[in-house]
Amino acid sequence: MTPFVSPAAAALWERIPADSSLIFGPLALTRNPAGIDLRHRDDAGSDASSLRSIPSTDLPGLGQVDALGRFRPNKASPNLVRGWFHTAPDAPALDAALDAMLPGGLADWYAVQSGTAAPIPWQQYADRQTGMYRNVALMNEPEAEEVARAGCHPRCCTRQRLWTVGERPPEAVMEKSAVPCLEPCALLLELARRAQKTHATEERSTIVLTQSELVILDSLFNWALEHPDASLREGDLSSPGNPRRILLLREKLLPWLPDKPLGQAH
Ligand code: SF4
CATH class of the missing domain: 3.30.70.2320 (Alpha-Beta Plaits)
Known part of the structure; x- marks a missing residue:
């Protein structure tokens, strides 16, 4: 069965050009032949061999605490742990990874892109x-x-x-x-x-x-x-x-x- 692709994930998937990065909250999203690479924005220029590969099951826990083990109440804080990467092979996987790392971030991005966002003064x-x-x-x-x-x-x-x-x-x-x-x-x-x-x-x-x-x-x-x-x-x-x-x-x-x-x- 073909996995459901949300319009937001499909739009973001298309938005990231080949061999280019998009800074998305505390993350850098980079397209490569295997899919979209997610990592800390400050690791965007690092060679993947110097980072540890993280499976999707570890992503929710990764975003919970900073490098000192302190709870991160704001998942958009730049105090996200560094030194890892995760590759999302398709748009549904990217959707799930972002939901784990930055809840609401993709939906808010898509609301702005589609002209439906209404910021509250x-x-x-x-x-x-x-x-x-x-x-x-x-x-x-x-x-x-x-x-x-x-x-x-x-x-x-x-x-x-x-x-x-x-x-x-x-x-x-x-x-x-x-x-x-x-x-x-x-x-x-x-x-x-x-x-x-x-x-x-x-x-x-x-x-x-x-x-x-x-x-x-x-x-x-x-x-x-x-x-x-x-x-x-x-x-x-x-x-x-x-x-x-x-x-x-x-x-x-x-x-x-x-x-x-x-x-x-x-
Ligand atoms: S109000 Fe918005 S921009 Fe300001 S700290 Fe909170 S999440 Fe970040």
Whole structure:
């Protein structure tokens, strides 16, 4: 019996040209004579002989934890384990592999490709929150923009944010990957809740720093991002060392810093 081929998988299968790669979330998808090769995007240029071949049955477990064994709440995080590859011989196999590694990624990609995607703007999303998250709707646009920049930073997520916040336009594919994000996720919402609570309840301090002191402070932020506490879980936003919280604090320095984009982390 011929296996069912979803329109989304068929479209993606056709979209990847011969001997070429598509960056798809944390993955690189490359067409070769045996099918479509999946691997970590940072291993795209590695020789397959230097990577271990992973059977389809191991893919779901592979995406669950990072290299230190910590749970990955966001399957689009670049902290996916490296050093492996898997070959999907046909479109149904590609569909299953992506479902295991990046649930919802293919469907969201296809929704954009077929013109049916409807990204939900931040304020619309925030206005429908209830319970402990109801106050995120009270954030003003600059505060919400800071949360989006920090929470969706390429260090934290490879999805292309298509939902808008304030005057901030959607991200470009080049900034992230071909996999879109159509509405804020739970991690972003929790970061917003904490930011709103902080703004609303904590006293502010005033501090005057020289330009060189700001640069030192920024290098400390970079160091903290490059050397995260190995015991910290990505989803633990209560920890001051969480990368999203460090990036959110760094947002406050950005207007006074020389242009120094931060790279990705893993
Ligand atoms: S809201 Fe941001 S962090 Fe969450 S999945 Fe979308 S782009 Fe990624």
